Amino acid sequence: MKKYLFIVFAIALGATATAQKKLYIYNLSSNDVTVSDILTKHVTSEYPKFEDNVSNFIIPAITGNFELSNSSIPTYRFPFFSEVDAVANWNRITSATTFTSLAAGAATLTQTNSSQAQIFHCVKYDDGSASGIIGTTPLGSNEVVLIDTTAYYDVFISGTLVEYTIVILDN
Amino acid sequence: MKKLLLSALCASVFLFSCASASDESISETTKTSQTQAKTSSITKTTEMINFESALKKYMQNKPYFDDAKLKEESENELRLNATKLLVAIGTTGSEIKENESNVNTLIPFTLKKYSAFLNASKN
Numbered sequence: 001m002k003k004y005l006f007i008v009f010a011i012a013l014g015a016t017a018t019a020q021k022k023l024y025i026y027n028l029s030s031n032d033v034t035v036s037d038i039l040t041k042h043v044t045s046e047y048p049k050f051e052d053n054v055s056n057f058i059i060p061a062i063t064g065n066f067e068l069s070n071s072s073i074p075t076y077r078f079p080f081f082s083e084v085d086a087v088a089n090w091n092r093i094t095s096a097t098t099f100t101s102l103a104a105g106a107a108t109l110t111q112t113n114s115s116q117a118q119i120f121h122c123v124k125y126d127d128g129s130a131s132g133i134i135g136t137t138p139l140g141s142n143e144v145v146l147i148d149t150t151a152y153y154d155v156f157i158s159g160t161l162v163e164y165t166i167v168i169l170d171n
Numbered sequence: 172m173k174k175l176l177l178s179a180l181c182a183s184v185f186l187f188s189c190a191s192a193s194d195e196s197i198s199e200t201t202k203t204s205q206t207q208a209k210t211s212s213i214t215k216t217t218e219m220i221n222f223e224s225a226l227k228k229y230m231q232n233k234p235y236f237d238d239a240k241l242k243e244e245s246e247n248e249l250r251l252n253a254t255k256l257l258v259a260i261g262t263t264g265s266e267i268k269e270n271e272s273n274v275n276t277l278i279p280f281t282l283k284k285y286s287a288f289l290n291a292s293k294n
Contacts, residue, residue: 024279024283028223028285028286062289063213063289063292063293152227152230154233156276156278156279158275163279165282167226169227170223
C-alpha cells in the first residue's frame with residue numbers, strides 16, 4: 001500500500017515540476033496599459049531571476065491581450081522564447097549588481113533542468129493615470145487597485161498546465 | 172498670346188494639384204475617423220459586464236474561501252455568468268460543458284474565448 005502511495009506521490013510531484021507554463025495578460029479595461037517590466041524568479045532561490053530587456057509596450061484598451069507560451073520546449077522552462085507574443089531579450093540577474101543580457105532563446109536554455117526552473121514573479125504596468133506591480137511577492141501583489149482600474153492575478157493549474165493570468169478591469 | 176496660354180496652363184496645373192492634395196487629406200481624415208469609430212464601436216453587452224463583475228467578485232473573495240459558503244456562492248455566480256457570456260458569444264454547447272464544472276478551467280477558457288471575440292469584433 002505504502003509503495004502505491006509513494007508512486008502516486010512521485011507522479012504528482014513530477015507533474016508539478018514539469019508543468020507547462022504560460023503567461024496571459026488580458027486588458028479588458030477602457031485604458032491602454034503600458035507594460036514596463038516582466039519579471040520571473042527562481043523556483044526556490046533568490047537568484048537567478050530574469051527581467052525583460054525590451055522597450056515598454058502597450059496592451060490596448062478592451063481588446064488587448066498578451067501571451068507568453070511555447071509548446072515545443074521542455075515543460076519546466078518558463079517561455080522566455082514565446083511562440084505567440086515575442087519578448088526578444090531578457091536580463092539574467094545573478095546578484096544585486098550583476099546581470100547578463102540574453103536573447104530569448106538563450107534565456108530559455110539557461111533552465112537546463114527542473115531545479116533551474118523559473119516561475120512568474122510580477123509585471124510592472126501603468127494604466128495612464130497610475131502604475132502598479134501585479135503578481136506575486138516579494139515585489140507584487142495579487143490585487144492592485146488604481147484610480148481607474150483594478151488588476152487581478154491568479155494562477156490556474158489544470159493537469160500539467162500552469163496558466164499565470166492577469167486580468168485588468170475598469171473600477 | 173503664348174505667354175498668356177502658358178500662364179493659364181500653369182494656373183490650372185496648380186489648381187488641380189491643390190484639389191488632389193485636398194482630396195487626399197479628406198480621405199486621410201475619413202480613414203482616421205473610421206479607425207476611431209471601430210475602436211469605440213465595442214460596447215460591452217450585459218453578459219460581458221456581468222461576467223466581469225462576477226470575476227471581480229470571485230477574485231476579491233478568493234482569499235476568504237475557507238468560508239465554504241462564500242466559495243460556493245462565488246463559484247456559482249461566476250459559473251452562471253461565464254456560461255451566459257460563452258453562449259452569447261457563440262461558444263458551442265459541448266465546449267462549454269467540457270469546461271464549466273471546474274472553475275480553474277472555466278475562467279481561463281472564458282477569458283480566452285472572450286478576448287478572441289473582442290478582437291474579432293474590433294477587426
